[in-house]
Amino acid sequence: MRRTDLGGANCPIARSLDEIGDWWTLMIVRDAFRGARRFSEFQRGLGLAKNILSVRLRKMLDDGILELVPAAGGGAHREYQLTDKGLRLRVILVAIRQWGEDHLFEAGEPMMVMVGKEDGQPIGRLRLTSKDGRSIDPWDIDVKDGVRGTEDVG
Amino acid sequence: MRRTDLGGANCPIARSLDEIGDWWTLMIVRDAFRGARRFSEFQRGLGLAKNILSVRLRKMLDDGILELVPAAGGGAHREYQLTDKGLRLRVILVAIRQWGEDHLFEAGEPMMVMVGKEDGQPIGRLRLTSKDGRSIDPWDIDVKDGVRGTEDVG
DNA sequence: CCGTATCCATTCCGATACTG
DNA sequence: CAGTATCGGAATGGATACGG
Numbered sequence: 001m002r003r004t005d006l007g008g009a010n011c012p013i014a015r016s017l018d019e020i021g022d023w024w025t026l027m028i029v030r031d032a033f034r035g036a037r038r039f040s041e042f043q044r045g046l047g048l049a050k051n052i053l054s055v056r057l058r059k060m061l062d063d064g065i066l067e068l069v070p071a072a073g074g075g076a077h078r079e080y081q082l083t084d085k086g087l088r089l090r091v092i093l094v095a096i097r098q099w100g101e102d103h104l105f106e107a108g109e110p111m112m113v114m115v116g117k118e119d120g121q122p123i124g125r126l127r128l129t130s131k132d133g134r135s136i137d138p139w140d141i142d143v144k145d146g147v148r149g150t151e152d153v154g
Numbered sequence: 155m156r157r158t159d160l161g162g163a164n165c166p167i168a169r170s171l172d173e174i175g176d177w178w179t180l181m182i183v184r185d186a187f188r189g190a191r192r193f194s195e196f197q198r199g200l201g202l203a204k205n206i207l208s209v210r211l212r213k214m215l216d217d218g219i220l221e222l223v224p225a226a227g228g229g230a231h232r233e234y235q236l237t238d239k240g241l242r243l244r245v246i247l248v249a250i251r252q253w254g255e256d257h258l259f260e261a262g263e264p265m266m267v268m269v270g271k272e273d274g275q276p277i278g279r280l281r282l283t284s285k286d287g288r289s290i291d292p293w294d295i296d297v298k299d300g301v302r303g304t305e306d307v308g
Numbered sequence: 309c310c311g312t313a314t315c316c317a318t319t320c321c322g323a324t325a326c327t328g
Numbered sequence: 329c330a331g332t333a334t335c336g337g338a339a340t341g342g343a344t345a346c347g348g
Contacts, residue, residue, distance in 0.1 A: 010264050012252075012254030012255045013180070013181070013251050013254065014181065016254030017177050019258065020253075021177045022175075022177075023171050026167070026171060026175065027171065033292075033295070039310055040310080048342085049342050049344095051313080051342085053311090054310085054311060057311095077309075088256065088292065089253060090282065090293075091252070091253065091282060093167055094282060095245045095246040095248075096167055096170045096171065097167050097170070099170055099243060099246055100166030100167065101166045102242065103218075103242065104173065105302045107302055108302065109302055110299065111164045111302055112166065112297050112298070112299060113300030114295050115296050115298060116294060116296075117294040117296055119284055119285070120296075122300070123284060123290060123295060124282075124286075126280050126281075128245060128248060129278035130270045130277060130278055131270070131273070131276065132278075138244035140271045141187070141271060141277060142270075143188055143267070144267060145266060145267070146265060146276070147262060147264050148260070148262060148263055192329085193330050203321065203322045204322095205322085205323095205333080205334090208330085208332070231329075
């Protein structure tokens, strides 16, 4: 996404979109969460050309979303694995998923669902909250200049 | 996004990405949340060519993300307004924003922040939860076949 | 099996000019 | 102001062939 290059902007949305605001990247992350670890797994799961997958995977390695690690089973090859930064994309995928479930499917239509490993139940809905945990409606939010405070991390 | 057209897939992520998985669309939504309502406002805010903006806005109208309404001030023209479906994209923007804040900014670097209209405080972090409200880690989630149950709405 | 290199078609974007 | 029409250049995507 080059456009007029907003990558250096001080808007976290613009900067994020420059890195992951691309169809394939998020689909690769989706498959990684599903357990895909090898080149061929991503390729079969997504049905994209190898050259494209190659470029995307390398960029995601460069961006620190994926990393290459020795094969889990002890094979000679290496496998792709989500970094912590990549794992944190799960929230975005869930948000996208829940929006799609609400607005892009008919009732009764089959779909893939996310369930907690522990209870096997569909995960809860994401909620916008104020600092003290109360729910906020989508329109009760403003945007203003600020600074990343270290105390906000975590 | 044409690719191999996953739009009809039963994966909500793929289907969502087919509709909003595009750089400009989410940036337009971002500006709409910031208060942009007119063609020229979007154009100035995003710095994109008019022909592109024109196509994007029309598609978003078709998709029911935006709608045209009589000018708020009583002017002769009409203005773009987020539909309910569009307003629900706020959660996705917040998820994208928080990820970017965490991984794409240095401490102390200036950035735009979202604050609750009511208390003026930065909004809380999105949390993945199980059905009963307990927090879930990003890796403690599985994906399986399912159906959109009407009882899950809301 | 894991990629890279090449080629071609399509799409996307920006600039500009133009209409109502 | 709010778009539409056109054009050329750049990037993207798919297919295929090739190399480690």
